[in-house]
Amino acid sequence: METKSPLPCPNTVTVRRNPHRRARPTPSTTAPQIPVPSSSSSTIARDIPSFPIQDILSIEIPQKGQSPTKLDLPSSSSSSTDAPVSENLRVYLRIRSLLPPKATVRNGSAGEQNHKSRAKNAWPQKLASKGSVRDKNAMKKSGEVCLTVNDFQSVTLSPPLALKESKRIKSEVYGGFSHVFPPKASQGEVYERMLKPLVEDFLKGKSGMLAASGPSGSGKTHTVFGSPREPGMVPLALQQIFKQSGGNNSETFRSFSISIFEITSERGKGEKAYDLSPDGTELSMQQSTIKGLQEVVISDAGQGGSLIARAMLKRATGMTNANSQSSRSQCIININSVANKVDEVGNNAVLTIVDLAGAEREKRTGNQGARLLESNFINNTSMVFGLCLRSLLEHQKNPKKPLQKHFQNSLLTKYLRDYLEGKKRMTLILTVRAGAEDYLDTSYLLKQASPYMKIKFNNVEESSIKNGNKRHVQALPRVEQPKRMKLSGLEAHVPEEGKCIGEEQGLSEEEASQIFRLDVNENATRKSDFPSLAEKERNHQIMQNFTKAIWNVLKQYNQKLKVAESEIQILKENLTNEKTRSLELGKELEDLKLCCTCSKGLHGDASLLKICTSPESIVELNGSNNFEEKDVDLHSSSLGASNCNDTLGKCDSCPRQDKYVFSQEKGGNFSLKLSGFDCVDNKQESDATESGSDVDIGNASCFCVENCNQQNYQVGDIYPRNGHDTGDLNESKSLGVKYNYPDADATEVAISCSRSHGIVRDDSCSSVELDQLLTKEDKESWDLPSSPKEDAAFTQACSDLDVLDSEPISGTPYRDLNLEKLSRKPLLASSIWPRDCSALDVDDGIMEPVDLLDPPQSQKEKVTFTKECEADDVPNIEPRVDSSRKLEKPKRRLLPASSILVRDFSALGVEDDVEKPKSNRAGRKLAMDERKTTQGRIALLRLLKITPP
Numbered sequence: 001m002e003t004k005s006p007l008p009c010p011n012t013v014t015v016r017r018n019p020h021r022r023a024r025p026t027p028s029t030t031a032p033q034i035p036v037p038s039s040s041s042s043t044i045a046r047d048i049p050s051f052p053i054q055d056i057l058s059i060e061i062p063q064k065g066q067s068p069t070k071l072d073l074p075s076s077s078s079s080s081t082d083a084p085v086s087e088n089l090r091v092y093l094r095i096r097s098l099l100p101p102k103a104t105v106r107n108g109s110a111g112e113q114n115h116k117s118r119a120k121n122a123w124p125q126k127l128a129s130k131g132s133v134r135d136k137n138a139m140k141k142s143g144e145v146c147l148t149v150n151d152f153q154s155v156t157l158s159p160p161l162a163l164k165e166s167k168r169i170k171s172e173v174y175g176g177f178s179h180v181f182p183p184k185a186s187q188g189e190v191y192e193r194m195l196k197p198l199v200e201d202f203l204k205g206k207s208g209m210l211a212a213s214g215p216s217g218s219g220k221t222h223t224v225f226g227s228p229r230e231p232g233m234v235p236l237a238l239q240q241i242f243k244q245s246g247g248n249n250s251e252t253f254r255s256f257s258i259s260i261f262e263i264t265s266e267r268g269k270g271e272k273a274y275d276l277s278p279d280g281t282e283l284s285m286q287q288s289t290i291k292g293l294q295e296v297v298i299s300d301a302g303q304g305g306s307l308i309a310r311a312m313l314k315r316a317t318g319m320t321n322a323n324s325q326s327s328r329s330q331c332i333i334n335i336n337s338v339a340n341k342v343d344e345v346g347n348n349a350v351l352t353i354v355d356l357a358g359a360e361r362e363k364r365t366g367n368q369g370a371r372l373l374e375s376n377f378i379n380n381t382s383m384v385f386g387l388c389l390r391s392l393l394e395h396q397k398n399p400k401k402p403l404q405k406h407f408q409n410s411l412l413t414k415y416l417r418d419y420l421e422g423k424k425r426m427t428l429i430l431t432v433r434a435g436a437e438d439y440l441d442t443s444y445l446l447k448q449a450s451p452y453m454k455i456k457f458n459n460v461e462e463s464s465i466k467n468g469n470k471r472h473v474q475a476l477p478r479v480e481q482p483k484r485m486k487l488s489g490l491e492a493h494v495p496e497e498g499k500c501i502g503e504e505q506g507l508s509e510e511e512a513s514q515i516f517r518l519d520v521n522e523n524a525t526r527k528s529d530f531p532s533l534a535e536k537e538r539n540h541q542i543m544q545n546f547t548k549a550i551w552n553v554l555k556q557y558n559q560k561l562k563v564a565e566s567e568i569q570i571l572k573e574n575l576t577n578e579k580t581r582s583l584e585l586g587k588e589l590e591d592l593k594l595c596c597t598c599s600k601g602l603h604g605d606a607s608l609l610k611i612c613t614s615p616e617s618i619v620e621l622n623g624s625n626n627f628e629e630k631d632v633d634l635h636s637s638s639l640g641a642s643n644c645n646d647t648l649g650k651c652d653s654c655p656r657q658d659k660y661v662f663s664q665e666k667g668g669n670f671s672l673k674l675s676g677f678d679c680v681d682n683k684q685e686s687d688a689t690e691s692g693s694d695v696d697i698g699n700a701s702c703f704c705v706e707n708c709n710q711q712n713y714q715v716g717d718i719y720p721r722n723g724h725d726t727g728d729l730n731e732s733k734s735l736g737v738k739y740n741y742p743d744a745d746a747t748e749v750a751i752s753c754s755r756s757h758g759i760v761r762d763d764s765c766s767s768v769e770l771d772q773l774l775t776k777e778d779k780e781s782w783d784l785p786s787s788p789k790e791d792a793a794f795t796q797a798c799s800d801l802d803v804l805d806s807e808p809i810s811g812t813p814y815r816d817l818n819l820e821k822l823s824r825k826p827l828l829a830s831s832i833w834p835r836d837c838s839a840l841d842v843d844d845g846i847m848e849p850v851d852l853l854d855p856p857q858s859q860k861e862k863v864t865f866t867k868e869c870e871a872d873d874v875p876n877i878e879p880r881v882d883s884s885r886k887l888e889k890p891k892r893r894l895l896p897a898s899s900i901l902v903r904d905f906s907a908l909g910v911e912d913d914v915e916k917p918k919s920n921r922a923g924r925k926l927a928m929d930e931r932k933t934t935q936g937r938i939a940l941l942r943l944l945k946i947t948p949p
């Protein structure tokens with residue numbers, strides 16, 4: 001026998017490979033690469049022992065600070081020193097046996113039931129094409145293998161013969177694995193080499209993760225969970241945890257809890273997380289934290305095992321062509337370790353084991369419909385998972401290249417963010433099948449995963465703890481709310497009252513009592529020590545941040561409130577200003593309205609503007625195109641604002657009638673047309689000597705002119721023409737009466753009163769000399785008194801008279817009366833009628849005042865005039881017809897006395913030579929017809945009335 005070479009293994013060995021394609025170098029493959037002798041090589045003599053290459057290769061090069069005695073424990077070596085150690089991502093490869101498993105029943109006694117329930121999930125399998133089925137069957141029958149193990153770190157992937165020939169695909173060697181588990185490797189071996197180091201670190205307070213990835217049906221679930229005969233990584237880890245912590249040592253009490261949940265997608269519509277622990281429900285995720293996940297405290301491996309078994313029953317599975325019990329979700333198991341002692345903060349750790357749903361090819365799985373959508377979700381998650389690792393690798397290669405945030409694209413990667421960003425230690429196990437029909441899946445996985453081996457993990461976790469990294473502390477399992485659950489039913493391992501815990505598990509009384517004690521002690525310790533200092537600190541930080549946030553929000557609201565208040569104040573001020581302005585404008589408008597009733601035709605040739613001063617009153621201003629604009633000019637240029645003074649009020653003479661008063665101080669030419677007023681009063685200051693305006697008072701029944709000169713008045717429209725026209729007035733409607741002020745120019749006043757009396761009154765005038773009013777012919781023909789006494793008497797009577805029948809006056813020849821004295825202002829001749837004519841009886845054409853004349857004797861017509869005087873007001877005289885005579889009631893209620901008088905005159909048979917005015921009003925026409933009395937007779941009658949008996 002040949003002795004073994006005592007020479008140490010060289011650090012670097014040149015390796016020649018055949019075929020030429022080299023395995024991808026990885027940092028972890030610094031160990032000498034020694035050619036793997038082919039097992040089928042016939043050149044090696046059977047009697048010569050093989051070179052102990054495996055033993056040599058299992059030796060890892062000692063790293064800095066590592067003791068040589070731990071060389072044979074590669075996985076746990078990194079945690080033996082305080083110095084930060086950089087280590088690569090460990091990637092393991094497990095090749096599933098091609099032989100059908102002898103027993104595929106999972107989860108012990110629940111297997112049968114589980115199988116039934118899963119059978120319900122069976123999905124109609126898509127029938128593959130006959131050709132491909134034939135090929136696969138042929139491949140299976142031929143036992144063709146596409147993956148061969150080169151050594152414990154590398155494999156060779158050879159395409160099936162068909163592909164090799166048709167597509168000229170060559171074999172590929174993939175190396176650099178932390179370890180390659182051949183098909184014959186048992187679960188125990190896998191655990192020992194792969195997970196045990198992680199568990200040991202976990203028990204020392206270092207978190208870690210193992211993720212199983214691979215094509216569907218390659219054995220991920222089998223590796224992670226195993227079967228009752230071949231327990232997987234989780235049960236084995238639990239056994240070790242409780243064995244090692246064994247821990248019912250009161251000095252190092254720990255609490256372990258398990259949380260298990262799955263992330264799935266129903267019919268491909270979004271991702272959802274479900275708690276797989278008993279009574280678990282749907283979960284929500286905020287950032288990288290799962291909310292509402294139950295952590296079931298376990299006190300032994302059995303409890304954990306049964307909890308896992310129950311969770312697996314709830315996990316979504318389905319049948320595909322690739323796997324009769326294919327996992328349809330990503331399953332995550334957390335084993336939490338919490339140190340009960342306050343000073344063991346750093347010993348809180350989480351061991352996470354992830355069973356990823358396997359990548360699926362439609363052709364391989366034959367998935368359709370909803371199952372196909374699930375495939376998409378599964379493949380998508382696998383892809384995102386891979387992208388995260390690729391991004392991490394590229395970032396580590398070139399730190400300038402930012403770490404992409406692919407983790408945001410799936411719930412799983414969000415949850416595993418710390419691992420995928422290299423902040424926590426992670427281990428990958430790739431499961432593959434070695435059959436020729438699995439070539440594509442295997443090739444895809446190996447190509448994708450081989451670069452991951454270069455990913456490095458700096459010992460971030462330890463340094464984070466030392467530096468008090470808050471994020472890390474927050475990332476620790478949430479121990480403040482462990483929902484301590486009692487497992488019920490047959491699988492419950494928590495002792496019930498009066499029942500020994502070991503009965504169900506067949507444990508001895510001693511073991512059971514130990515478990516029970518552990519549980520009791522846990523409770524006691526929890527009460528005394530929870531929450532730990534770290535949790536207190538964390539709560540404090542949370543509350544502080546929360547308070548700060550609320551304070552900031554309140555400050556912002558306070559500022560907003562102040563701004564709003566100032567705005568409100570400004571708005572209030574604006575409102576007040578606007579109100580004041582509105583009031584001012586209102587006043588201005590009122591003033592303007594009042595001023596606008598004063599009319600002035602600027603040019604005397606423009607259109608008419610009608611202004612409604614009251615519902616019944618319309619003022620027409622001739623010559624004003626635009627009242628608003630002209631109004632200013634109207635007042636300022638010609639009459640002046642102070643010169644124009646219009647008011648509406650009650651007539652002094654007839655208080656129940658609307659009165660329109662306009663006056664002017666200085667002269668100016670304007671044309672004013674009024675309508676709708678019962679009474680019009682035109683006042684003029686004494687110095688307003690220049691005037692030549694036209695004033696049409698419409699049908700006002702009362703018309704007063706004071707101090708006006710050079711005005712042309714047009715009054716009424718039905719008064720019989722009995723005078724000369726002024727030329728400016730409507731000939732058919734006006735009657736000119738001319739009289740002069742003593743010191744004024746000749747003024748023509750054209751007055752025609754229809755059914756009313758016209759009053760030209762001068763309050764300051766105490767007398768009127770008839771000499772000035774009457775022509776000589778008049779005097780002679782009428783035999784008027786000429787003495788001063790009579791004159792005085794006449795004047796007195798004149799002043800007392802304000803009820804005037806205009807018809808006789810207008811019918812008289814006194815049309816042009818020249819007033820010679822200014823002090824004696826003109827009085828219309830008709831005004832000499834006695835004011836107090838409470839009753840006038842007209843009999844046979846003789847009309848006498850009641851006081852002066854005898855009561856009328858006529859039996860034919862008797863009209864009584866009633867005077868209702870109030871103070872100095874003009875009385876409303878209504879015709880009072882004797883009740884015995886059924887006289888027709890006048891249409892107008894306040895029918896002027898004049899019209900009645902006229903009617904009565906007609907009854908007297910007095911002939912009138914006055915020309916009949918044109919009128920289209922039937923009623924008035926009739927009245928006109930009745931005014932057929934001679935002017936002379938009427939004048940005579942009047943004179944008789946005022947003559948004292």
Ligand SMILES: Nc1ncnc2c1ncn2[C@@H]1O[C@H](COP(=O)(O)OP(=O)(O)OP(=O)(O)O)[C@@H](O)[C@H]1O
Binds near residue numbers: 096218358359431
């Ligand atoms: N190494 C192994 N030894 C024995 N049987 C195995 C092995 N690996 C897998 N199996 C069996 O193969 C079948 C499929 O395995 P498993 O369900 O673990 O695949 P998977 O990768 O989880 O698939 P999926 O992704 O579809 O869930 C199971 O019945 C399992 O028992």
